[in-house]
Amino acid sequence: MNIPFLDNWRKRHGDTPGSSVSAAAGEPAGVAELLSECELLRVRAGQSGLELDDTPESLESLDQLTPRWRDDPEELPFLGNDAGLYLGTVIVRTIPGAVWNIWPDGHPVVRLASGREIEVVEAGVEWAGTGAPELSQVYAEAQEV
Numbered sequence: 752m753n754i755p756f757l758d759n760w761r762k763r764h765g766d767t768p769g770s771s772v773s774a775a776a777g778e779p780a781g782v783a784e785l786l787s788e789c790e791l792l793r794v795r796a797g798q799s800g801l802e803l804d805d806t807p808e809s810l811e812s813l814d815q816l817t818p819r820w821r822d823d824p825e826e827l828p829f830l831g832n833d834a835g836l837y838l839g840t841v842i843v844r845t846i847p848g849a850v851w852n853i854w855p856d857g858h859p860v861v862r863l864a865s866g867r868e869i870e871v872v873e874a875g876v877e878w879a880g881t882g883a884p885e886l887s888q889v890y891a892e893a894q895e896v
Contacts, residue, residue, distance in 0.1 A: 783851050786859055787840040792833035795820060803837065805844050810886040813837075820879060827879055835875025838886050842869070842893050849893070865896045 787805070792813075796803050799816050803809045813834070820830045839861045843849045848864025860868045874889045 782853065783840075783843060786836050786851055789833040789837040789840070791826070791829050792837050795830060805837075805841055807841060807845060807887065807890055810838065810841055810890050814878075814882075814885040814887050818879070818882060828876060831876035831879030832872055833875070834879050834886065835872035838875055838889060839869070839871035842871070842890060846893055861893070863893060863896050867896050869893055 789803070793803050796813065796816065801809070801812050801816065803813075820826055836859065839851065839859065842861050842863075843851055846863065850862050852860050852862040852868060854860065858870075859872060860870050862868050869889065871889070874884060874886070878884065878886055
C-alpha cells in the first residue's frame with residue numbers, strides 16, 4: 752500500500768526513500784494522526800449508531816456490525832483499509848510500546864515492543880471481506896505478545 756503523503760513527509764524530514772519510518776509517540780505524531788483518521792469507517796460505523804472512540808471495546812462493537820459494505824465492491828477495499836488503520840490506531844494508543852512503522856514501500860504496520868510487526872491493513876481488508884479474523888481477536892493476540 753502506498754501512502755503518498757508519506758513521501759512528502761519524508762522529504763521534509765530528511766528521510767531517504769529506502770528507509771522505514773517509526774511513528775512513536777511524538778516522533779512523528781503527524782503520521783499517527785493521519786493514519787488514525789479512518790474517515791470512511793467512522794462514517795459507516797456512525798450510520799449504524801456506533802461511535803468509534805479508539806478503544807478495544809469499539810473493536811468488539813465493529814465485529815458485531817452487519818457487514819452492509821460487502822454489497823458495494825468498490826467501497827469494500829477502502830473500508831477494509833480503514834478498518835486496518837483503525838485497528839492499528841487502537842493498538843498503538845492502548846498497548847504500551849506499540850508504534851506505527853511505515854515500510855519503505857509506504858506500507859503501514861504496527862510494531863509491538865517485542866519487535867513483532869502486525870500487518871493491520873491486511874487484517875482489516877480480510878475482516879471487511881469475510882469477517883475473519885475479528886478485529887478484537889487481532890487486538891487480543893497483540894496484547895499477548
